[in-house]
Amino acid sequence: LPRIPATARRGTKGQVTVFCGASFGTSKDYVDGAREMGKIIGESGYSMLYGGGRCGLMGEVSGAAHDVNPATVVGIIPEFLRPTEGCEASYGHDITVDTMHERMQLLTHRSKAFIALPGGYGTLAELLEVITAKQLGQIDGDVRIGVLNINGFYDGLLAFFKQAEEAGFLRLKGGIHVVSEPTAERLWKSLCL
Amino acid sequence: LPRIPATARRGTKGQVTVFCGASFGTSKDYVDGAREMGKIIGESGYSMLYGGGRCGLMGEVSGAAHDVNPATVVGIIPEFLRPTEGCEASYGHDITVDTMHERMQLLTHRSKAFIALPGGYGTLAELLEVITAKQLGQIDGDVRIGVLNINGFYDGLLAFFKQAEEAGFLRLKGGIHVVSEPTAERLWKSLCL
Ligand SMILES: [Mg+2]
Numbered sequence: 540l541p542r543i544p545a546t547a548r549r550g551t552k553g554q555v556t557v558f559c560g561a562s563f564g565t566s567k568d569y570v571d572g573a574r575e576m577g578k579i580i581g582e583s584g585y586s587m588l589y590g591g592g593r594c595g596l597m598g599e600v601s602g603a604a605h606d607v608n609p610a611t612v613v614g615i616i617p618e619f620l621r622p623t624e625g626c627e628a629s630y631g632h633d634i635t636v637d638t639m640h641e642r643m644q645l646l647t648h649r650s651k652a653f654i655a656l657p658g659g660y661g662t663l664a665e666l667l668e669v670i671t672a673k674q675l676g677q678i679d680g681d682v683r684i685g686v687l688n689i690n691g692f693y694d695g696l697l698a699f700f701k702q703a704e705e706a707g708f709l710r711l712k713g714g715i716h717v718v719s720e721p722t723a724e725r726l727w728k729s730l731c732l
Numbered sequence: 733l734p735r736i737p738a739t740a741r742r743g744t745k746g747q748v749t750v751f752c753g754a755s756f757g758t759s760k761d762y763v764d765g766a767r768e769m770g771k772i773i774g775e776s777g778y779s780m781l782y783g784g785g786r787c788g789l790m791g792e793v794s795g796a797a798h799d800v801n802p803a804t805v806v807g808i809i810p811e812f813l814r815p816t817e818g819c820e821a822s823y824g825h826d827i828t829v830d831t832m833h834e835r836m837q838l839l840t841h842r843s844k845a846f847i848a849l850p851g852g853y854g855t856l857a858e859l860l861e862v863i864t865a866k867q868l869g870q871i872d873g874d875v876r877i878g879v880l881n882i883n884g885f886y887d888g889l890l891a892f893f894k895q896a897e898e899a900g901f902l903r904l905k906g907g908i909h910v911v912s913e914p915t916a917e918r919l920w921k922s923l924c925l
């Protein structure tokens with residue numbers, strides 16, 4: 540596997556991984572929230588790892604972090620998804636891997652927190668994968684997992700988790716805690732990094 | 733990677749993969765639905781691939797298929813999850829792999845359909861992963877994906893997908909179709925295998 544570049548490791552407090560959609564969404568609030576999240580991470584002393592490219596919210600969150608601290612942004616993308624149709628290379632360091640699995644390995648290897656912005660099936664798959672990995676002890680128990688719940692985007696998913704708990708298939712109390720906040724500033728505080 | 737055993741390949745119509753929880757749930761309806769699904773798959777001429785072991789619904793769905801056609805049930809489990817605490821070896825063929833990723837590779841390599849019964853974070857991660865893989869063209873466009881929506885278990889998730897579409901992050905119309913039915917019989921019919 541490629542390595543996370545030195546300037547995104549040395550002198551940083553660690554790495555934070557952002558999952559989000561390659562769309563902009565139907566409200567300006569999504570872009571604004573993504574940019575705010577990127578700015579906060581850029582100013583935090585943590586590096587940002589993300590899925591690469593500049594499409595939709597991926598470009599907004601990484602671009603905003605890059606504006607603050609370009610050396611600490613790392614985009615990781617599988618070869619077959621190399622940007623097309625007007626989306627360009629990653630902000631910051633641009634790392635190509637062979638497969639989706641390699642991408643997740645790099646995105647999850649050392650991150651101290653995982654933040655999901657609004658997104659589609661891919662974002663949801665990544666969020667559920669890290670929740671499951673934490674539950675199975677495959678990533679460290681101290682890792683934080685949170686969602687930026689702009690305009691209540693994730694309300695339905697969080698309600699579904701509650702229903703699944705009532706149905707006896709999932710454990711929230713004493714299980715994996717997913718932080719949810721409606722603004723980037725509150726989410727960052729609640730992650731307690 | 734290990735191979736799917738010959739008796740689960742030759743003479744079958746193909747393979748169907750079942751994702752589900754290692755719990756029983758808080759209503760007998762979940763067990764009944766899982767057993768019905770297992771029986772239908774066992775009688776269908778398709779092999780059943782599943783995540784191994786005998787815990788909760790995993791044991792119910794695979795046990796019911798195994799009652800009908802033992803040679804066509806294949807459980808695939810990563811070494812670190814080898815059953816403990818009273819759960820035993822897989823029904824049918826019992827294949828051990830090294831990692832969760834290898835498990836998914838085997839579970840997804842050739843299956844013609846993916847069926848998610850009620851489950852927890854792990855089941856949801858698997859369901860979202862195959863939806864995403866189909867969307868990206870990493871699994872065949874002809875592959876069916878469905879959920880056994882016992883007692884409305886998946887209503888909340890499906891509603892969330894609709895909200896995500898309205899928010900502009902996910903495409904249902906013209907996107908990946910996830911079949912949802914409340915009974916095993918109706919789900920099997922709706923998958924049109
Ligand atoms: Mg995965």
